[in-house]
Amino acid sequence: MLQIENLHATVGGKEILKGLSLTVNAGEVHAIMGPNGAGKSTLSYVLGGRPGYEVTGGSATLDGPDGQIDLLDLEPHERAAAGLFLGFQYPVEIPGVSFVQFLREAANAQRKNRGEEPLSGGEFLKLAKEKAALLKLDMDMLKRPVNVGFSGGEKKRAEMVQMGILNPAFAVLDETDSGLDIDALRVVGDGINAIMRAPDRAVLLITHYQRLLDYVKPDYVHVLADGRIVKTGGPELALMLEDEGYEAVTA
Amino acid sequence: MSDAALLPTTRDEDWRYADGEWLAAADPAYVGHWRTLDIAPGESKSDYDVHASGGDATAGTVDRLRVHVGKGGRYALFITNAAGPYARHEIEVTLEEGAHFEFGGVTLGGGDYRQEFVTRVNHAPRSTSNQVVRCVQWGRSVGNFLGRIEIPRDSQQVDAAQNFRAILLEAGASANAKPELEIFADDVKAAHGAAIGALDERAAFYMASRGIAPHVARKLLLRAFVADAFEAIADDAMREHMLEQTLERLDEGLL
Ligand SMILES: Nc1ncnc2c1ncn2[C@@H]1O[C@H](COP(=O)(O)OP(=O)(O)OP(=O)(O)O)[C@@H](O)[C@H]1O
Ligand SMILES: [Mg+2]
Numbered sequence: 001m002l003q004i005e006n007l008h009a010t011v012g013g014k015e016i017l018k019g020l021s022l023t024v025n026a027g028e029v030h031a032i033m034g035p036n037g038a039g040k041s042t043l044s045y046v047l048g049g050r051p052g053y054e055v056t057g058g059s060a061t062l063d064g065p066d067g068q069i070d071l072l073d074l075e076p077h078e079r080a081a082a083g084l085f086l087g088f089q090y091p092v093e094i095p096g097v098s099f100v101q102f103l104r105e106a107a108n109a110q111r112k113n114r115g116e117e118p119l120s121g122g123e124f125l126k127l128a129k130e131k132a133a134l135l136k137l138d139m140d141m142l143k144r145p146v147n148v149g150f151s152g153g154e155k156k157r158a159e160m161v162q163m164g165i166l167n168p169a170f171a172v173l174d175e176t177d178s179g180l181d182i183d184a185l186r187v188v189g190d191g192i193n194a195i196m197r198a199p200d201r202a203v204l205l206i207t208h209y210q211r212l213l214d215y216v217k218p219d220y221v222h223v224l225a226d227g228r229i230v231k232t233g234g235p236e237l238a239l240m241l242e243d244e245g246y247e248a249v250t251a
Numbered sequence: 252m253s254d255a256a257l258l259p260t261t262r263d264e265d266w267r268y269a270d271g272e273w274l275a276a277a278d279p280a281y282v283g284h285w286r287t288l289d290i291a292p293g294e295s296k297s298d299y300d301v302h303a304s305g306g307d308a309t310a311g312t313v314d315r316l317r318v319h320v321g322k323g324g325r326y327a328l329f330i331t332n333a334a335g336p337y338a339r340h341e342i343e344v345t346l347e348e349g350a351h352f353e354f355g356g357v358t359l360g361g362g363d364y365r366q367e368f369v370t371r372v373n374h375a376p377r378s379t380s381n382q383v384v385r386c387v388q389w390g391r392s393v394g395n396f397l398g399r400i401e402i403p404r405d406s407q408q409v410d411a412a413q414n415f416r417a418i419l420l421e422a423g424a425s426a427n428a429k430p431e432l433e434i435f436a437d438d439v440k441a442a443h444g445a446a447i448g449a450l451d452e453r454a455a456f457y458m459a460s461r462g463i464a465p466h467v468a469r470k471l472l473l474r475a476f477v478a479d480a481f482e483a484i485a486d487d488a489m490r491e492h493m494l495e496q497t498l499e500r501l502d503e504g505l506l
Contacts (some may be wrong), residue, residue, distance in 0.1 A: 048460050051452065080462035092457040096475025105471065106461035113462065146457075155460075166461065 001026040001202045002170055003068075007058035009046045016042045018227035019058070024170075026063070027199045031213055031238060032206045034224035035246050040206045041089050043224070044172045048086045048133035049076035056209030062170060074230050080106075083169030085162075087176045089206075091155040094146035097157070103128065103165055110166060135191045136184075152179030160191045171196055172204045177212040189215025210238040223250055258282060268395040268427045270337035270365045273311050283317045285343075292321035292347070300346075301331040301496040302338065313461065320350040321492065327353035328464040329481055329493055332499040335364030335392075343371045348380035355380040355480035361390030361424075361499050371399045372411065374439075379410040385480045386417035387473055388424035397421065397429045398443070410462040413443040418450055418476055420469075474498055 002024040009017040016039045024030050034040055045053045047060060049072075061068045063083060069082050094102065107127075108118040119127065132139045137157045145156050156176050163171055173192070180188055193216060196203045205216060213221075213235060221237040222229045223246065230250050231237070241249050258279050261271040274282070289298055302312070312334055320326045324347070332338050344352045358366035366388075372380045386394030400411045417426030428445040450472055457467035477497055484490040 017394050019314045038324070049457075050456050050460075075465075076456060076459035076469075077462050077464050086460045088457070088460075092453045094451075094457070094472070094475070096478055097471050102458070102463075102471070105467060106458070109464060109467065110462040162461065194350055 001028075001063045002060070002204070004060045005049075005058050007043075007046065007060060008056045009042060010054050010056055011042060011052060015056070016227055017046060020224070020228050021058075022134060022229055024202045024204060026202055028219045029197075029205060029216055031218040031221045032110045032204060032224050032229075033208065033221065033241055033246075038224045039227045040224055041174050042227075044086055044089075044174045044204075044206065045085065047071060047079075047172055049074065049079055053066075064082075077109065078113070080166070080168075081110045085166060085168035085171040087156075087159045087163065087171060087173035089178070091147050091150075091159055093148045093150075095148050097146050099142040099144060100125070100128065101142065103142070103162060105157065106162075107165055127165055128161070131161045134164055134189050134194060135161050136187050139162050153181060153184050156180055157184060157188060160188055160195070164191065166194050169200065170202050170204075172206070174206045175211060176205070177207055185211060186215060191207040192216050210242045213238050225250060259337050261407065264343075265369055268365070268393065268397070269365060270311070270340065273337040275493075277311075277313070280494075282313050285317045288316060288318045288326070289322040290318065290324040290326050290350075290365050293323045294321065297327040297329070297484075299329045299484075301333065301500075302337075302495065303333045303500055304335050308501075310369060310388070311335070313337075313339045313341070315341040316343070318344045318352075320344065320346050320352060322347045323349045325351045325353070327483065329355040329484060330368070331357045331359060331493065331497040331500065332366045332368065333357075333359045333497070334366065335360055335362060337365045339367050339369065341369040343373075344372045344380070346375055346380065348375045349377045350375070351378065352380040352382075353483050354380070354384075354395070355483060356384040356393035357477050357480045357497055358384075359385045359477075359496075359497060360388060360392040360394070361421075362392060363390065364392040365395075365397035366392070367397065369395075369397045371401065373401045374403075374406050374409040374411060376406045377408045378406070380412070382413045383480045383482070384413075384415045385477050385478065386415075386426045387418040387420065388417065388426060391423040393424070393471035394426045395429075396427075398432075399433065400441060401429040402432075402434045402441065406436045407438040409436065409439040411439070413442045414428070414479075415443070416443040416479070417447040417474070418473070420450060421445065429475075445458060453482070470498065470501070473501060 004022040007020040060071045104124045135157050223231040259266040356368040384396040388394045396415045415428045430443040481493050
């Protein structure tokens, strides 16, 4: 479903991704772990098309309804419409724009791009309530400005509510588990499974902790170090990393 | 002072960011003219204006208003200044005891428009004022806010606030803020804040990552930005109307 081949990218003139290759098939969950500064968030931003993240080589394609889509050719908002979702390590606060307004705009923009009818105000609110309930986020929070004044954990939960509403085919979740309390971790894990566990979807989970992987069981675990995937294994690799650390495992 | 047939120049403090060329060619009687407004004690009045260049885009505007607000009275003024090539709204307010002045101003323009608000507020005891100015500039345009607050020695318990922020959408645009606090009383609250920056890139990318197109994201962000200036409009329909009218100018200019 997602094919990344020999991807090179620079940030601020510095090469961060140095020939990264990765294939994720439909129906799979892959976890990426790796030391701080390895390039994990950079990978997610490059896939999302964040300005300032310059691709200097390689390719990234996503399977769409009419064949393969060259992700790197699309504008960021077109990538979202093509089915890509980014869960941010640090969700952005937007004062003055309410979550409801923001998400309705987003959902309808994506629908329009796919040639679907926009959701009415009522239909959208029903959907938003349903997904907020799934993630146990108080619906009143969505009446507030986007992420403003949310706690770290609330922001992460709100990311997953957004994912539920936008209904993507492929999600890159960057440390969605960081900042979650023990109960919230389970709620978010269950939410990811409910939204994304399907034969025609796939997830790339970036995480530092094996705990989330108890709830969202990965098919593959990769180690990203110094801008490349340096090791790939099954779920047991995450346990081994937690026990022995990156240096020992990747040596 | 400036009522005389003498034209101000950019050497005058209050005109330092003005369009010097435009001024030099202006009619002294026009530039020197003041409108006046009297708010009786205890009365309150609100004015709303969206000012865009009419048919003759080369004309320019200097609009000067002198307001006297009687004891316990209230005057609220909300202006969008989207006109050019030089458009100045100047407001001089004298507040009697316990009176209030509320000001919300937005400048919005591109090309080489030069748009400004100049306010002077003189405070009697226990009078209050609140001013919020937002500038959105692109092209090589300039947005200015010169705000003077005068609190004489015997004017205790005054509360005066000014807040200025500008967003420059393109590299050639600029903005200037010149707050002036002349405070001689000691029991007063006077606050001013000023910030000039670009549109929040992180917010724009966050929106794009959710599928929102750049021009829609920009409009949502600018709507939120401009809305601060109209927050004090009590009537929901009027607030919405001012916002919509203002954002329409943005559409014409940018999209
Ligand atoms: N604007 C920039 N200029 C230069 N280097 C940058 C810039 N932005 C990020 N970097 C560097 O890129 C590297 C990769 O950062 P990235 O955020 O992708 O790491 P990460 O693997 O997500 O780490 P973490 O686990 O801490 O989240 C870091 O060394 C970081 O300092
Ligand atoms: Mg990171």
